[in-house]
Amino acid sequence: MRILIIEDDKEAAAYMVKGLSEHGHVADHVRDAETGMIMAESVYDVIVLDRMLPGMDGLQAAQRLRAEGLGTPILFLSALGEVDDRVLGLRAGGDDYLVKPFAFSELLARLEALARRRGEEPKTEICVGDLEIHLLSRRVTRSGQRIDLQPREFKLLEYLARNADRVVTRTMLLENVWEYNFDPQTNVIDVHVSRLRSKIDKGFELPLLHTVRGAGYRLSDKG
Amino acid sequence: MQGLKKLVRSTAFRLAIFYLLIFGCSSAVLLGFVFWRSASFTAEQIDQTISAEVQGLHERYRLLGIPGLTQVVNERSRRQGQSLYHLINRQGRRIAGNVDSWPKSETSNQGWMDFNYKHQVGDVIETRRARGREIEIAGGYRLLVGRDVQQRVELVELIQSAFWWAGFGILALGLLGGLFIGRQMLRRIDSMAAASAHIMAGHLTHRVPQDGSGDELDRLAVSLNAMLDRIESLMNAVRQVSDNIAHDLRTPLNRLRTRAEVTLMGEPDLASCKEALEKNLEEADALLGTFNALLDIARLEGSASGPRDPVNLGEIVADVADLYEPVAEDAQISLAVIPAGNPIVAVGDRRLLSQALANLVDNAIKYTEPGGRVWLSAERREKHAVLTVGDTGPGVPESDRDRIFDRFVRLDSDRGKPGNGLGLSLVRAVAVMHSAELRVEDGNPGLVVSMALTAVEHS
Numbered sequence: 001m002r003i004l005i006i007e008d009d010k011e012a013a014a015y016m017v018k019g020l021s022e023h024g025h026v027a028d029h030v031r032d033a034e035t036g037m038i039m040a041e042s043v044y045d046v047i048v049l050d051r052m053l054p055g056m057d058g059l060q061a062a063q064r065l066r067a068e069g070l071g072t073p074i075l076f077l078s079a080l081g082e083v084d085d086r087v088l089g090l091r092a093g094g095d096d097y098l099v100k101p102f103a104f105s106e107l108l109a110r111l112e113a114l115a116r117r118r119g120e121e122p123k124t125e126i127c128v129g130d131l132e133i134h135l136l137s138r139r140v141t142r143s144g145q146r147i148d149l150q151p152r153e154f155k156l157l158e159y160l161a162r163n164a165d166r167v168v169t170r171t172m173l174l175e176n177v178w179e180y181n182f183d184p185q186t187n188v189i190d191v192h193v194s195r196l197r198s199k200i201d202k203g204f205e206l207p208l209l210h211t212v213r214g215a216g217y218r219l220s221d222k223g
Numbered sequence: 224m225q226g227l228k229k230l231v232r233s234t235a236f237r238l239a240i241f242y243l244l245i246f247g248c249s250s251a252v253l254l255g256f257v258f259w260r261s262a263s264f265t266a267e268q269i270d271q272t273i274s275a276e277v278q279g280l281h282e283r284y285r286l287l288g289i290p291g292l293t294q295v296v297n298e299r300s301r302r303q304g305q306s307l308y309h310l311i312n313r314q315g316r317r318i319a320g321n322v323d324s325w326p327k328s329e330t331s332n333q334g335w336m337d338f339n340y341k342h343q344v345g346d347v348i349e350t351r352r353a354r355g356r357e358i359e360i361a362g363g364y365r366l367l368v369g370r371d372v373q374q375r376v377e378l379v380e381l382i383q384s385a386f387w388w389a390g391f392g393i394l395a396l397g398l399l400g401g402l403f404i405g406r407q408m409l410r411r412i413d414s415m416a417a418a419s420a421h422i423m424a425g426h427l428t429h430r431v432p433q434d435g436s437g438d439e440l441d442r443l444a445v446s447l448n449a450m451l452d453r454i455e456s457l458m459n460a461v462r463q464v465s466d467n468i469a470h471d472l473r474t475p476l477n478r479l480r481t482r483a484e485v486t487l488m489g490e491p492d493l494a495s496c497k498e499a500l501e502k503n504l505e506e507a508d509a510l511l512g513t514f515n516a517l518l519d520i521a522r523l524e525g526s527a528s529g530p531r532d533p534v535n536l537g538e539i540v541a542d543v544a545d546l547y548e549p550v551a552e553d554a555q556i557s558l559a560v561i562p563a564g565n566p567i568v569a570v571g572d573r574r575l576l577s578q579a580l581a582n583l584v585d586n587a588i589k590y591t592e593p594g595g596r597v598w599l600s601a602e603r604r605e606k607h608a609v610l611t612v613g614d615t616g617p618g619v620p621e622s623d624r625d626r627i628f629d630r631f632v633r634l635d636s637d638r639g640k641p642g643n644g645l646g647l648s649l650v651r652a653v654a655v656m657h658s659a660e661l662r663v664e665d666g667n668p669g670l671v672v673s674m675a676l677t678a679v680e681h682s
Contacts (some may be wrong), residue, residue: 183512
């Protein structure tokens with residue numbers, strides 16, 4: 001995917017560009033909001049926008065871009081991590097909000113999820129390999145075998161499946177499945193995922209739910 | 224001089240002068256009105272009496288002629304009193320009356336005049352003030368009928384001078400009073416200003432003097448001191464955070480640094496570099512976690528007061544239980560929610576209360592042995608909506624129960640367990656922010672921690 005990074009910290013941006021290109025993405029970097037707004041008109045899948053920029057700040061830039069009718073997903077980067085700041089960012093037209101310092105894997109996972117969400121059509125059924133998830137009837141089968149899931153397990157699987165073949169971080173799961181934006185002390189998510197894994201992978205030769213070390217999880221039939 | 228200038232500029236002095244002016248003006252108007260009314264009333268009465276007498280004497284003349292009139296005038300003149308008479312003939316000679324000479328009129332209006340006359344008491348001759356009316360009786364005879372008004376004049380003068388003295392007295396007293404009050408106020412305000420200057424100079428434990436009188440300035444001093452107490456406790460909190468950072472973040476930072484340094488020594492191979500970097504990454508994440516937790520706590524402790532939205536505690540309990548249920552099951556601990564009959568609603572912040580409850584449940588599961596039990600509930604106790612987490616773990620000795628909420632405090636028995644020692648500090652910060660009462664009790668066995676929030680009626 002093509003990513004526009006609007007960030008005044010040159011070094012941080014250079015790491016982002018490098019990391020993204022190593023994962024097969026093309027990233028352009030600009031250092032101020034004015035240039036960024038001009039660049040944003042060309043075709044990008046997602047925009048990374050720092051909140052604190054020289055001149056026009058990130059919030060204003062996002063508001064202007066949205067006012068001009070730009071639909072490209074925007075991910076805010078900010079050193080301000082309070083709930084109110086997050087709400088302000090999302091209200092200004094941002095689609096996601098990441099507080100510095102962040103793990104690169106977190107940024108990558110969120111960018112991929114954002115880019116995916118854009119082109120998505122409403123689905124009633126998601127298939128990952130031989131795993132079939134019927135969203136309306138909330139029925140899950142693998143190789144035709146019915147799998148019984150608790151409501152929360154279903155929500156977890158649905159989120160993983162919507163982001164199939166992509167890494168999903170623990171924080172993303174907490175935010176989207178449990179609607180919490182704090183980190184519990186113990187890694188409770190791991191336990192939920194391993195329980196889900198035992199339900200969908202046990203007894204099947206090909207595992208679908210993978211742990212990505214240092215990053216999170218991925219639901220995929222491609223190993 | 225400088226002091227006087229400051230005094231005159233003081234609000235108290237200005238107020239005193241302002242009130243003095245208002246009081247002075249209104250009393251002047253009142254006194255003036257009373258004075259004018261009573262003076263004109265007595266003057267009118269005198270004039271009426273004189274007119275009546277003139278008429279009577281004129282009548283007498285018509286009936287009895289000059290001799291009759293002379294007789295009456297002489298009779299009346301002999302009476303002791305304030306009445307004055309003077310009857311002169313054509314040549315201007317007195318033929319009856321008790322006034323020595325025909326007075327020189329100062330003003331004459333239809334025969335009315337105010338004049339001075341000489342009055343003999345014993346050997347003393349005094350000049351007295353009078354008012355009278357002259358009329359022409361046929362044949363060049365003229366009659367003057369008057370009244371001695373000396374007493375009235377003296378009274379008026381007395382009242383006038385009293386008026387001036389009183390006015391002067393009011394002004395002087397008001398001015399002095401204003402200066403006095405101004406000085407009193409100024410002295411107290413100066414001492415408050417001196418105290419705040421002292422505090423600003425860094426003596427944070429110093430306080431503004433209170434005199435206990437309960438007046439405006441004293442109340443101001445009390446609230447200023449309360450504010451200073453709050454500032455001091457915040458400053459202490461900030462200082463404690465920086466001390467904590469110094470103590471508890473230096474060690475892992477040092478590990479991070481040493482690991483990088485040692486790995487780079489000699490000829491590092493790729494595998495050992497990778498291993499060291501991975502370890503450092505883990506360490507950095509843990510550090511960031513601690514750092515964020517510290518910031519969260521400091522932010523909560525520094526914030527004014529919590530949000531005031533109704534929150535359904537039952538939902539919070541159910542969600543947190545749902546989040547921790549698999550963890551508890553893995554640890555072979557039964558996690559139970561004690562159901563409340565009806566919705567339990569409190570004012571608060573859903574996210575923060577969830578986080579605090581999650582920390583409590585996290586701790587309870589961590590310290591409870593396999594086969595044990597952890598329970599949580601939301602219930603209504605009179606005016607409070609209470610969140611409770613109980614366990615069947617080893618509990619906390621009574622002497623340590625207050626200490627467990629302090630930052631980085633980990634009891635000796637917990638050293639082996641994971642955690643940064645900040646979980647309960649956050650719980651306490653959330654409780655304080657919600658003005659909630661946090662209680663730690665013996666579960667016999669185990670520990671019961673409860674947070675009593677302000678309940679609202681479910682609508």
